Amino acid sequence: MHQDIIKIHPYDAPAGGWGSVKSLGVTVARFGSYDALPGLRHQNKPDGYACVSCAWGRPQKSHLAEFCENGAKATFSELTSARVGADFFAAHTLTELRTWPDMELEKLGRLTEPLRYDAASDRYLPVAWDDAFAAIGTELKALAPQSVVFYASGRASLETSYLYQLLARLYGNNNLPDSSNMCHETTSVALQKTIGQGVGTVHVADFEHTDCIFFFGQNVGSNSPRMLHQLQEARERGIPIVVFNPLRERGLVEFKNPQSPVQMLGGPATEISTHYHQVRPGGDIAALMGLCKTLFEFDDQARDLGLPPVLDRAFIEAHTHGFEAFEASVRGSDWSEIEAQSGLTRAALESAARIYANANAVIAVYGMGLTQHKRGMDNVTTLLNFLLLRGNIGKSGAGICPVRGHSNVQGQRTVGISEKPSLVPLDKLADQFGFEPPRDEGLSTVDACAGVIDGSVRAFVSLGGNFLRAVPDHYRMEPAWSRLRLTVQIATKLNRSHLLSGTVGYLLPCLGRIERDEQRGVLQTLSTEDSTGWMHASRGHHAPASAQLLSEARIVAGIAKATLAPNPQVDWDGWCDDYGRVRDQIAITYPEIFHDFNRRLAAPGGFARPLPARERMWKTPSAKAEFTVPQALDAAFAGDGGADVLRLVTLRSNDQFNTTIYGLSDRFRGVEGTRRIVFMHPADIAWLGLHDGQDIGLASACGDDFVREVHGLRVVPYDIPRGSIGGYYPECNPLVPLWQHADESKVPAAKSVPVRVVANRVGAGSP
Structure with a gap:
């Protein structure tokens, strides 16, 4: 490990451009991934593989290069030439490796063989696959089902995710937390409550028809750079983009498209945001209430002057419930409190509201800047209120657009990875596979952490991810982790979570999505769902990093067969031999979304899941979209109240x-x-x-x-x-x-x- 030279300097160049190209060159050299360069032409393409980075949707007509800087970095990292096997662990204890920085662990390369933890030497030792599965099965059979957690990171395919949730439920619990619990579960709960679906309403094509885009708490330049194509095209049409974000982020200011010869050869960058409001962290509810208050004032003025209404009252009357209570809350909000909590002036909010009022079709984009607050639910539902006031749900070029992180985090929830039994068709699973699924609510990520700390969780099986690094309260979690009886980590590369083991610990290396997944000599197709609700085929193009790697599906099946009693209706081996047969099972469980799954997946652009709210069908108790009243204008925890907080x-x-x-x-x-x-x-x-x-x-x-x-x-x-x-x-x-x-x-x-x-x-x- 070397000591990096620290340089802090102002940066005023656009996102993209030559800076992006240079960064990719540095990353290729760091990981020795030169062989990966030709394969980038297949990334996010109909004949290729889904990016292992973000979940942003694909346009129906692909760009020449349908990858971004971060997506390419993820590919270079996965296709690194470096390898980590038993010989590496013979030279390093886990205690030593815990002193290494995250970046140094990432640079070590791909895991090549199954490993078991040996407490006496504090090292991982090689183990045969069959022996690993048998030992894991023995441990799981000895534990109470409610004491075991099956965590998923969000990168596994739809096929593997479906098998994983089936394993957990056949085993006897709904303890299926995932990375969504740490980022966008607020979206899933809030949207289900207000519009009757737990996902957004916007397709990528809507950006071609929008009149205006409002952006909240999402750093597109770092977290979903492919979206910059849609934003750039919107700006070239003269579409205003109004941003609410605490930091002034370069990707939301200007962009040079690396695929544009004109821009790369010195042409001007594209201005992304036309208006940028640096809202106080936790102040989005106040900002949105200020926008809504202004719209009511505009509507009052229009009525007094005999002009057309500013609010879409026909839509509100026909399609919404709870409007009167929300209106009273908005009108009762004080401008001085709105300004104090949002950190924005009344004039700034009135200016933004006027832009919104003059647009017919508005998209609201948001990220974890809204969801990761105490009142994150109110952040999201108040944004929904803002859209509902002018009927911006259920028409072309308009809607709510949460930007998910991991590339299939939305999809794995769609096929059953959820701790909430109410979101899973358990009766259908019971008929399909001849068992009685557990009905009790399972553990969320926060619940699972609490269970590790108090000792009620005894085993943790992880399908990807770096759980211990991602969760809060590190100083309580890491000491408790070693008290677990069993830890099983399914992974492609080494990370910090692998360096703390339960009494019995296994590290099981899997194929990456970019690698060829051949079962019985036949190249398999996987599938994923992007954050706009489209399902896409994914086919790996590169040789596996090691001949000992198994697919994620094969590892899940191996654990299942070693743990569960035989079931004639559950064909783990047959499903792993042909993933098309898994898709047939998914289609039986979720016919509304996945009917004729295999045929439809073959379409070049994939296919979209039904989004009832796009058709103004509201699957809520009132059968209408729900206005809600926020609890307060401040979304944040107050802390202990000190002036220096x-x-x-x-x-x-x-x-x-x-x-x-x-x-x-x-x-x-x-x-x-x-x-x-x-x-x-x-x-x-x-x-x-x-x-x-x-x-x-x-x-x-x-x-x-x-x-x-x-x-x-x-x-x-x-x-x-x-x-x-x-x-x-x-x-x-x-x-x-x-x-x-x-x-x-x-x-x-x-x-x-x-x-x-x-x-x-x-x-x-x-x-």
Whole structure:
């Protein structure tokens, strides 16, 4: 491991452009993935593989290169030339490896053989596949089903996800938390409650017909850069894009398209946002209520002048319920409180509302900047209210567009990976497979963490992911983890979660999605769902990293066969030999979505799931879209009330995807060589008596007695609202208490964490 040179400098170049090209060159060299370059032409194409990075939808007509900087980095990382096998672990204990940074673990390369943990030597040792499955089955059979968790990260295919949820339910529980519990479960709960479907209403094609786009809490440049194509095309048509986001992010300011010779050879960049409002973290409810209050005022003025109404009253009357209560709440909201909580002026909100009122079809895009708050539900439902006021659900070019993270995180929920039995057709599964499924609600991610801490969870099976790095409350979770009886990790590469084992631990390497998945000599097709509700085929093109790798489906089946009693209606081997047979089973369980699955999957553009709200069909108790009243204007936890309490927003760099760290460059924010950063407003730096470049610590100010601190963080002046600071995820995760989560959805509230600055302690810090 080498010491990186730290450089902090302003960055005012556009997203994309030559900076993106240079970054890809650095990543290719870092991972030795030169053989991956030709295969990029197949990424997100009908004849190729679905990107293993974000879940943004594919246009019906593909661009020449249908990949972005981060998607290409994910491919280079997966197709690295480096390898990790038993010989590596013979030279390194897990205790030693826990001192390595995340990026160094990522650079080690692909896992090549099944491994079991040996406590005596504190190392992983090689094990035969059959022996691993037999041992795991023996352990699971000895445990109470309710004490076992089956976690999924969001990257597994629809086929594997379906088999995984069936394994859990045949075993006897609904303990199927997933990465959605940590990011967009707020969306799933809020949209189901208000419009009768747990996913958004927008297709990629709607961007071609929209009149206006409103953006909330989503950093497109780092988290879903392929969307910049749609935003650029909208701006070229003169469409206004109004952004509400605490930090001024380069991808939301301007973009140079690497596929445009004119722009790459010196042409001007495309301005993305026409209006940029730096809302206070947790202030989105207030901002939205201000927008809605202005619309009511505009409507009143139109009525007094005999002009057409600003609100779509015909739509409201025919298609919504609860309007009167929401109207009363909006009219009763005080402008001074709206301004204080949002951090925005009345004039700014009135200006944005006027743009909205002048547009016929509006798309509202949002990300985890709305979902990861205590009142994240109110963030999302108030945004829905805003759209409903002018009928912007159920017409071309309009709708609500949550931007999901992992490439199949939405899809795995669609095929049954859910802790909520009410969302799964259990009666149909019972008939289909001849068993009585468990009916009790299972454990969410937060519940699973609490169970690990209190000892009620005894085993943890993980289908991908880096669970221990992603979850809150690190200083409570890691010590408790070693008390688990069994840990099973299905993975492609080594990460920190693999370095802490239960008493019995297995690390099972699987094929990556980009690799050829051949079963009985036949190349298999997988499928995924993007964040706009389209299903796509995915076919790997590259040779497997090791001859010992098994597919994810084959590993799930191996665990199932070793654990469960034989069932003549459950054909694990046949399903793994031909994934088309799994799709036949999915179609039986979910006929409305997946009827004729195999034939429809072969279509070049895939196929869309039914989205009733697009047709203005509301599957709610009232059979209408529901207006709701927010509990408060502030979405955040207040903390312990001290005057020196700041609101921490956790951030991703453009050199990472979720917990996967590709490098130490956050080009768009001008940071090179480190991730131990605190972005602060210059006035706050002066107010706290700090200086640029100073090392500080942060301590949780959540109000309980547990000490949560992260040290060795460098102060960096940045354009962020006063009273707010930014720090990287997952390094700042230890500051988030497990109980600090969104109401109802239990998503960790990582976007407005109450903290205070403390003196730095040398040698202390986050893992």
